[in-house]
Amino acid sequence: MSYVMNIRLVSLLSVVASTAFAQPALTVYNQGFAVVRERVPLDLKAGENAFTFAGATAMLEADSVVLRDPAGKVALRVLEQSYRADVMSQGVLLALNEGRAIDFLVRDQNAKEYTVSGKVIRSGYAPGGEQSAPIIEVDGKLRFSLPGEPLFPTLPGDGVLKPTLTWKIGVAQPAKLEAELAYITGGLSWQSAYNLVAPEKGNQLDVVGWVTVNNQSGKVFENAAVKLMAGDVNKIAPKAARGGGPVRMEMMAMASMDAAVTEKAFDEFHLYTLPRAVTLRDRETKQVEFMRATGVTAPVIYVFDGASNYGTYRGGMMRDPGFGTQGNTKVWVMREFKNSEENKLGLPLPKGRLRFYRRDDADGRIEFTGESELDHTAKNEMIRVKTGDAFDVVGERIRTNFNGNNRQDFAEEDFEIKVRNRKAEPVTVRIVEHLYRWNNWRIVQQSDEFTKKDAQTIEFNVTVPPDTQKTVTYRVRYEWK
Template identity: 60%
Template sequence: MKPVTRQTRFRSRHLSAVATAAAALSLLAAAPGAHAAGTALTVYNQGFAVVRETLPLDLKKGITDVSFPDATLLLEPDSVVLRDSAGKVPFSVLEQSYRAETASTGLMLSFFEGKELDFIVRDQNAKEYTVRGKVIRSGYTPGGGGRQESPIIETDGKLRFSLPGEPVFPTLADDALLRPTLGWKIDSPDAARVDAELGYVTGGFSWQASYNLIAPEKGDTLDIVAWVTINNNSGKTFTDTAVKLLAGDVNKIQPERADTRMFKGAVMDMAMAAAPQVTEKSFDEFHLYSLARPVTLRNQETKQVELFRATGVVAPAFYVYNGTAGIGLVNSGASPANYGPQSNKKVNVYREFKNTKENNLGLPFPKGRVRFYRQDDADGRIEFTGENTLDHTASGETVKIYTGDAFDIVGERKQTDFTLSSRQDSAEEAFEIKIRNRKKEPVEVRITETLYRGVNWQIIAKSDEFDKKDARNIEFRVTVQPDEEKIVTYRVKYDWK
């Protein structure tokens, strides 16, 4: 946007407050260069963005007042950078101001406290007539915080605690702004024209990834369609803007209080962009996704862009029975004999796939929501079967996602023996684990056991082979035939000497 000086501020005569704002915004939107070419936006998945714009400056020798009435409503003033990136004009910024309180009925009424205004009143027949009243109190609270008070208007010698009609303001007050505005006092050794670079951090932006995984009714392959969803609640529309999305956990100091009242009740428009038009590269310790073409992000709009799609991804489902889920760890014989869960029956369902080129993937996955669907062969329609979240996942890693609990597979775990030595420095404990499969096909179940009584342990008897996962966890993998009950037993000895 072209900078405007104080002498060029918009004035409107004898318009209502609503008409004044609408007309002024239309003029500003239509002004040449209102959205300068080269506007760029990098959105972080932590609720903020970095804005870069080109700001033409017409500087005189000495001090020039410059304003930029096209900032966002949630700009961080101390993040603003204004500079000549070419380094040709050695100007300096003496002062900077940022005002986000824009013209509203309440603000305008506050400028006319103690003065008379006309109010337009409409009767039940939509006939308009004018009532003259004196503004005793506007009821306006700067910043919108604190307790709101009713306006007090004197009409015909009587006080009323409401507006008699729509106020008509004779002029836009000198201190009223139509948009959030940055202002500078710039000192230049010589008169010069320069295309300055303006950059700042702003709140009100976010983006999330979402993944839709579609599998056939039978089989271990699936298709993946990944989307990015960008939300703009910054108070400003960005037209034809180059957009990048940064994935990763950037260290950012969070404000103590975020005022989000402006977002309540907002209606979000959903726009689907053409697919897929996103490129990715590593950037510092993060990953940067660039949209291939400029996009328009309207204020209070949600926009979706396809990130990627893949077919034929091998992602087998598997089952996990963890009878010790949620148990705390101890390291002595002081815990009671029946310490730990005895009968958790839930068998968890997981999907697992490798994020590799060989598996038709091999791209970094930004964190986001994952939804699973299966196609019903009877009618060809997809059905929702579960969802979860996915953390940032690098290329080459294995993705394992919990999708829900099995209906036809049941687990059961019970302690069958516990023996504590007379000195209470060692103990033996035995368990029996049952897995029942009511499906029509065989299943493999991974039985995970946490040895929660100590790190010095030894399995002294077992019905099946196991893998030691870490210092306290073991896993049995068993195949259970249809309508079979598989029983796994083991005995562990703890030593606390």
């Protein structure tokens, strides 16, 4: 390779390295905030230096700002910092001209233009608060609206067009460096969503996971490296965000089939890194596919919990005989699957919405069949979510007997649970019963075997043939002593 080619190659690599070095970086949390990191070129003389950075977000937490030399060679001291987010707008300029007369451009019905002079009594602008109607004095009369388009004098000397950080920086020796600016900001958030598609019959699912990044921060991030932090990070709730405007939505395609979101455990959370740099415009929502799985086994489960509306143990004796009638008639439809490699998954899944679809064999189109919320789910954990209520499977629960009063040291209670299956195929239903009256109980009579799920819950697992009814009965005895 020639000397000239070597020089050109080194120059090219230097340009690439410089570009990567200057690339902004974001770590977005699913609690509505982000950490922003940018490179700021500084040319400092010995002593005190004034520097302005016009490019921060409109929701920056000013006391979170860190300005440092990433190489650790220059000891920067930020002697003073100011942050201004009151960027120039019609409301701000009206506020700056309160008490003064300005011109207003008026167009009549023939599109002829002329000016009207009016004194700004009240601008109506309230930074971060609810706006009110402006008050303008025209010809000695007050009006609660603008008489036309305001024509302002030149921009004030201290006006800013973008949210701006101003520093006074002290250094002992002259230095020229690329400093790292890092801060926490509101207005950036992300969430995940999962689309699960099943055939018309069967329990196999195809799963596609999306992440959606939403930028309402007031700043455009060009060609940014983006990471997404999943987990419940302890963060003091921010003040109410500014009102949103129109949101632009964009689907981001993958650069190639080999480019994939990478994941790793980080502290007590999980960190997902997007495979390519993205541009996030202000008020834009951007989406990227982050996982795909085929052949996930997720059987449909029918659950009848006839006492779900009230049937939980409350820590004391419940002797009231009127407490114990049916509270729910619906049979829940649920999906259950394990987040494991053996089940074609095995990736820590951030919380988000699960949408279920089934493919109609008649025309090959998919139909929406329910949705639920997924919490943060670690690898190898079981997922069980409700997708809706059964149409053709009906539950009924009645109490057939109660023997107990305040003078007895026990109570006995009998229940009859009926499950009717109007489908053309058999179904298996989990009948959940809550033993809520006292913590000292035993089943003294039963029609079917049950499983004790916890200290106050039992479960009958019954199969109901097509177009038939299954009846389960049991008697529970509570000992008060």
